[in-house]
Ligand SMILES: NC(=O)C1=CN([C@@H]2O[C@H](COP(=O)(O)OP(=O)(O)OC[C@H]3O[C@@H](n4cnc5c(N)ncnc54)[C@H](O)[C@@H]3O)[C@@H](O)[C@H]2O)C=CC1
């Protein structure tokens with residue numbers, strides 16, 4: 001696949017690393033205004049760095065946009081004359097809706113919105129996808145790309161904001177949970193490196209139990225909680241202190257914020 005990433009910053013670089021590691025490219029154009037920060041990607045086979053978005057568009061079929069929302073409109077206007085029937089437009093940009101993209105480049109384009117997270121760099125992104133009417137014909141291509149870089153779910157566009165909180169911001173929420181369990185493990189006597197190892201692999205194992213077995217989390221909790229044992233003692237103490245409630249309230253606060261970001265910027 002001839003892919004271009006327009007705007008190779010945090011997310012764009014993570015996608016690039018995932019595509020390179022998974023051999024998912026014929027050519028990969030990476031664009032950025034200043035190429036210094038992505039020089040480390042230059043040595044890879046078939047990876048080309050450029051500041052020229054138009055050149056990258058002309059040479060590629062799949063265009064993944066990973067710039068900040070404020071830059072998207074001008075870049076779309078610049079590249080619009082060079083779009084042809086071969087192109088699939090994939091936008092990762094938060095809060096930029098399909099009708100806004102259609103208004104700039106036309107509803108006859110194949111337009112897909114993708115909401116990945118930074119775990120895409122290690123092939124473990126939970127990526128939500130939606131498309132315009134025409135883009136439905138190319139959704140399978142986007143699924144094929146992002147399934148190589150983790151797991152995908154096609155959703156209606158109306159759920160993209162919620163998906164951003166759960167999956168993209170979700171990486172930060174999980175990092176904080178892993179850090180907190182690491183701190184507890186240090187207090188219980190492990191050195192910092194060991195403590196993080198225990199926290200990371202325990203959380204990976206817990207998630208994999210659900211992924212592999214398809215169980216509800218409480219079913220797995222029931223297997224661990226010995227009556228009058230230490231697990232239920234700790235679990236109930238966490239709930240008395242508001243663990244579930246605080247997570248839910250935090251995610252709802254993120255959702256309220258994401259719905260107001262655009263209004264605040266105006
Ligand atoms: N960071 C994350 O976890 C996620 C971010 N997003 C969305 O992805 C987008 C990018 O986010 P980040 O990577 O964090 O931002 P970033 O600021 O790190 O990256 C944007 C890049 O675009 C480049 N750029 C600016 N103007 C350009 C132009 N005219 N031509 C080519 N490149 C240009 C900048 O140099 C920068 O490297 C945002 O719209 C964000 O909402 C979506 C999902 C997750």
Ligand SMILES: O=C(O)[C@@H]1CCC=N1
Nearest residue numbers: 094164165168169258
């Ligand atoms: O924090 C943010 O607003 C963006 C959207 C999801 C990840 N980063």
